[in-house]
Amino acid sequence: MEAQAELTKAKARVAVGSRWVVPAAVLGLLVVAPFALPTYWLKLLTEVLILGIFAMSLDLILGYTGLVSFGHAAFFGLGAYTTGILSVRLTNHAGVTLPAALVVAGVAALVIGYLSIRTSGIYFLMLTLAFAQVLYAVAFKWTPVTGGSNGLSGIPRPGLGIVPGGGEITPPENFYFFTLVIFLLVFYGLRRLVGSPFGHTLVGIRENEARMAAIGYDVARYKLAAFVLAGALGGLAGVLNTYLNVFASPAQLHWTTSGLVMVMVIIGGAGTLIGPVLGAALILLLQNAVSSYTDRWPMVMGAVFIIFVLVARHGLVGIWRALAARAGW
Amino acid sequence: MTERVSTNGAAQQPALRVANLKRQFGGLLAVNGVSLSVAPGERRAIIGPNGAGKTTLFNLISGELHPTAGHVYLYGEDITALTNFERARRGLARTFQRNNLFLGLSVRENVRLAVQARRQVAHRLWTRVDSLADVLAEADAVLEALGLGEQAHRLVRNLSYGEQRQVEIAIALATRPRVLLLDEPTAGMSPAETAAMTQLIAGLPRDMTLLIIEHDMDVVFALADRITVLHYGEVLAEGPPQEVSGDPRVAEVYMGLESA
Numbered sequence: 001m002e003a004q005a006e007l008t009k010a011k012a013r014v015a016v017g018s019r020w021v022v023p024a025a026v027l028g029l030l031v032v033a034p035f036a037l038p039t040y041w042l043k044l045l046t047e048v049l050i051l052g053i054f055a056m057s058l059d060l061i062l063g064y065t066g067l068v069s070f071g072h073a074a075f076f077g078l079g080a081y082t083t084g085i086l087s088v089r090l091t092n093h094a095g096v097t098l099p100a101a102l103v104v105a106g107v108a109a110l111v112i113g114y115l116s117i118r119t120s121g122i123y124f125l126m127l128t129l130a131f132a133q134v135l136y137a138v139a140f141k142w143t144p145v146t147g148g149s150n151g152l153s154g155i156p157r158p159g160l161g162i163v164p165g166g167g168e169i170t171p172p173e174n175f176y177f178f179t180l181v182i183f184l185l186v187f188y189g190l191r192r193l194v195g196s197p198f199g200h201t202l203v204g205i206r207e208n209e210a211r212m213a214a215i216g217y218d219v220a221r222y223k224l225a226a227f228v229l230a231g232a233l234g235g236l237a238g239v240l241n242t243y244l245n246v247f248a249s250p251a252q253l254h255w256t257t258s259g260l261v262m263v264m265v266i267i268g269g270a271g272t273l274i275g276p277v278l279g280a281a282l283i284l285l286l287q288n289a290v291s292s293y294t295d296r297w298p299m300v301m302g303a304v305f306i307i308f309v310l311v312a313r314h315g316l317v318g319i320w321r322a323l324a325a326r327a328g329w
Numbered sequence: 330m331t332e333r334v335s336t337n338g339a340a341q342q343p344a345l346r347v348a349n350l351k352r353q354f355g356g357l358l359a360v361n362g363v364s365l366s367v368a369p370g371e372r373r374a375i376i377g378p379n380g381a382g383k384t385t386l387f388n389l390i391s392g393e394l395h396p397t398a399g400h401v402y403l404y405g406e407d408i409t410a411l412t413n414f415e416r417a418r419r420g421l422a423r424t425f426q427r428n429n430l431f432l433g434l435s436v437r438e439n440v441r442l443a444v445q446a447r448r449q450v451a452h453r454l455w456t457r458v459d460s461l462a463d464v465l466a467e468a469d470a471v472l473e474a475l476g477l478g479e480q481a482h483r484l485v486r487n488l489s490y491g492e493q494r495q496v497e498i499a500i501a502l503a504t505r506p507r508v509l510l511l512d513e514p515t516a517g518m519s520p521a522e523t524a525a526m527t528q529l530i531a532g533l534p535r536d537m538t539l540l541i542i543e544h545d546m547d548v549v550f551a552l553a554d555r556i557t558v559l560h561y562g563e564v565l566a567e568g569p570p571q572e573v574s575g576d577p578r579v580a581e582v583y584m585g586l587e588s589a
Contacts, residue, residue, distance in 0.1 A: 193454050200458055201451045204442045207431040214391065214429070215504050216417035216446040 030180055034173040043244070044288060046176050048281045049183040050240045055264040055276030056190055057233035062262065063271030064194055065226045066206030068121075070258050071128030074112065074135050075105040075231040077253030079238025081139060084152040084248040092156040092168070094243070101239045102232050108135075109231020113224045120209075129255055136253040151249035158243045169243070179240055186233060190273055193229075202226050203271075263301065267308045269315030278316045342405050344369040344538035345390065345421075345508050350399035352385055359385040361562035362399070367508075369404075372539040374549045374570075377559035378582060383542045384426060386559065387510050390540070391423040392416045403508065417446070422506035424497045426513045426542070430485050437481040439496055441468040443503035471503045475529065491522040498529070508538045515545055527551050550574075558582075 034042055054076055061067040082101035090096070116127040139146045146152055157168045160178075169175045193199050201222050204212050213219050242248050251257065260283070268279025283301065290300045312319050343366040352360040360382045367373050375383050388394040390401055392413030400409045408416050431439045441458075444467045445451050459465070472478050475495050480488060485496055494514070501509055514530060515523040527548050533539065543549050549556065549570070556573040558566040566576045573579055 192457075195457050195459075196455060197445050197450045197453045197458055197461065197464075199454075200438070200442065200445070203434070204431055207433050208429065210393075211425075211429045211431065211500070212442070212446075213412070213414045214393070214417060214423060214425075215443045215500060216414050217451065218412075218414050222451070 027184075034176050039172050042172050042176055044284060046172070046179050046244055047241075048277075048284050049179050050237050050244065051261070051264065051280040051284065052277035053183055053186050053240070054234055054237035054261050055268065055280045056186065056273055057230045057237065058261050059265050059270060059273055059276045060190065060193075060202075060233070061223075061226050061230045062265055063269075063273075063276070064199065064206060065202040065223060066209075067117075067223060067227065068125050069128040069227075069230075070125045070255065070262065071112070071130070071132030072230070072234055072261055073253050073255065073257035074128075074132035075109060075234030076238040076241070076257060076261075077132075077135060077139060077248075077250075078105045078108050079235030080242045080248040080252050081146060081152065081238075082235070083158075083239045083242040084155045085145060087155045087158070087242075088152070092159045094158040094160050094169070097158065098236070098239050101235050105235020105238070106228055106232035109228045109234075110224070113227035113231070117220055117223045117227060129258065132253060132258055133255060136250055136255070139250040139253050146250070147248075149250060151247055151251075153247055155242060155246040155248070157246060175244065179244075182236070182240065186236070187273065187277075190233075194273065198222070198225075206271075263305050267305065267315050269317030272315075272317040275315050275317035282316065341368070343367055343402070344371070344404060345540070346402040346405075347386075347390065348400045348402070350386070350389055350401065351397045352382075352389055352394060353397045358562050360389060360396070363559070363562070363564055365557055365564065365567065367538055367540060369507075369538055370536050372541065372552055372554045374553035374556045375540060375542045375559060376544070376546075376549060376556060377565070380561075381559040382562040383559055384512060385562075387423060387512050387540070387542065391421060391510055417504060420505070420507035421510075422501040422504045422508070423510035424501045424512055424514060426516055428490075428493050428497050430493060430496055430500070432484070432486040434485060435482050436477055436485055436488070436496055436499075437465075437468055437472060439485055440471050440499050440503045441465065443500045444468045444471070447504050468503060471499050475499050475502070491518055494518060494522070494526065495529075498526075502533075506537065508540070509533075511539060511541045511543075513542050513544065515543065515548055523548065 033045055037045065058069065058072045061069055079101040082104045083097045086097045086100055112128065112131045116124050116131070119127060140149055142148070157170055159168045161168070169178055201212070201217060204217070205219055205222060209219050238252065241252070264279035264283050265276040266279070267282060268277065269275025286300065286304065287297055290297050308315060314321070345367045347363055347365050350360055350363045351358065363382070363386060375386065377383055385394065389396050392408070392411060392415070396409065400407055402408065403416070403419055403421055406419070408419065408421070431442065441464060444464050448464055450456070450461060450464065469478070469481065472481050475498065477492070477495055477499060480492060485493060488496065494517070498511070498514060511530065515526050518526060523545060530539070530541070530552055539552070541549070541552060553570055555568060556570050557564055558573060558579050560582050565582065566573050566579050
């Protein structure tokens with residue numbers, strides 16, 4: 001009896017230990033990556049982190065709340081352009097451009113969300129798509145401000161210095177660490193959020209919106225709060241993207257960007273946070289590998305997406321869980 | 330003497346009052362001028378043939394639907410213009426004729442969400458759900474009281490129909506309602522499950538006001554203090570069970586149909 005209890009306790013300790021093994025190893029690899037990876041791959045890894053933030057932000061509303069938004073590019077693009085325009089015209093200081101872009105994306109999400117949230121399903125999807133396409137048209141046509149179809153170029157690198165114009169984050173390693181810190185903060189913050197009463201409320205809404213209202217939840221308010229948070233974080237990803245590429249383009253606001261991030265979320269595993277990050281990694285790696293052999297990258301991505309939807313509905317995380325269950329972990 | 334009358338007056342404030350309530354669907358008057366008054370702690374059965382407007386009446390009371398005309402009062406407060414979630418926060422809960430659950434979540438989480446709503450902690454972004462021990466304890470207490478303790482960690486999807494029916498009630502009870510609307514609580518249950526459910530409802534706190542839509546007359550007679558009979562959206566009869574069951578009009582439209 002006692003031996004049995006001891007054994008259970010020991011197992012529990014191992015389980016607690018092993019829960020931290022994988023995250024700790026991944027974190028270690030992410031920290032040493034800049035010292036081991038060539039610049040090209042480091043930039044790709046930085047992009048993975050940035051699009052990982054973008055995909056996690058969509059996961060909050062798509063995976064957790066059940067709001068299928070097809071216009072998430074709006075916030076990515078708004079973050080990207082706000083940063084770009086401010087950097088060109090006012091200051092490149094990240095202490096200004098980053099918060100300003102978050103506010104712009106958040107306020108846009110408040111307006112778009114307020115107008116779309118009372119609809120659901122296909123109507124919500126079409127409304128969000130329409131709003132994003134309107135912003136795309138603005139970026140495309142408003143050449144004096146946005147650079148029009150050529151995109152906005154000549155954006156200075158972000159600065160973090162105390163002296164204006166000083167302390168630019170130029171070396172790729174520095175920018176990588178800057179992005180990594182923000183990524184980890186967002187990841188940890190979202191993990192806390194989905195484990196909070198608020199996060200559980202969102203899942204309740206996803207599972208049965210009508211019953212949530214019947215037991216006293218103001219469902220529209222929770223959905224709007226989630227939508228604004230997701231919009232602001234989508235904007236954050238756009239900010240980092242402009243910092244990385246010193247370029248903003250209308251394509252970032254195009255519906256194909258909304259589609260791409262949705263594919264990342266679904267391939268990785270909606271409603272898991274880490275899944276969409278893995279989805280972003282898989283898509284970027286595939287794109288990178290396939291593009292060097294053929295121009296038909298979209299076709300390959302389409303095929304991969306179809307395979308996932310058909311045989312791995314819960315994405316990469318679902319595959320991992322199935323394997324872990326089979327191995328008896 | 331006057332004092333006593335006035336305190337009596339306060340106690341006589343109905344828990345739920347419905348005044349001349351109407352709801353029209355196109356050309357159909359589903360609920361046509363229903364008025365009723367339910368005293369605190371009373372257990373009222375609403376019976377009537379299919380299509381009599383019973384569930385529509387519940388939807389109007391709980392706020393799932395808004396009336397074409399008329400008013401709903403909860404302990405004297407006019408709640409007609411309030412949404413269903415605002416009514417729920419004022420202590421008006423309901424169950425549904427067809428199970429309306431969080432199928433992909435555990436039994437405990439189904440109930441915990443209801444507790445969380447009443448305790449108004451749902452806006453917290455940074456607290457861990459597991460750290461709110463009082464919320465969990467309250468949810469577990471509801472599950473224990475309904476004999477669902479063993480099932481707490483199972484997904485609702487994987488429960489038997491009868492167990493799901495219990496979860497349906499557990500969620501409503503977890504909001505600690507003053508007035509609870511039960512829409513056919515024994516629908517689709519076996520005789521044994523029906524008996525258990527009847528016992529469960531009978532054992533609810535006596536200060537909780539109950540309105541029960543029920544087709545099973547044994548259940549009605551076991552639970553109801555008074556019965557309201559609806560027919561074509563109107564109140565046909567109302568009174569204590571013995572009186573209503575002896576009413577020839579009721580026998581004609583309802584009991585007659587049942588036995589035919």
